């Protein structure tokens with residue numbers, strides 16, 4: 225419990241140092257683990273864009289519609 229350096233969380237987007245987060249269970253870090261809303265948006269865009277892809281597992285589409293399929 226002596227070395228604090230090197231354990232500082234950093235924003236994965238801009239790689240900037242995160243502001244000191246209050247360890248209050250009620251509040252909590254707003255944009256954690258990102259530093260700001262801007263970086264959070266970028267992160268979210270990455271997720272919705274290219275970063276996140278569902279592979280092989282459809283959300284709610286089972287091939288269990290053998291009956292009632294009138295085409």
Ligand SMILES: [Zn+2]
Nearest residue numbers: 235238259263
């Ligand atoms: Zn950032």
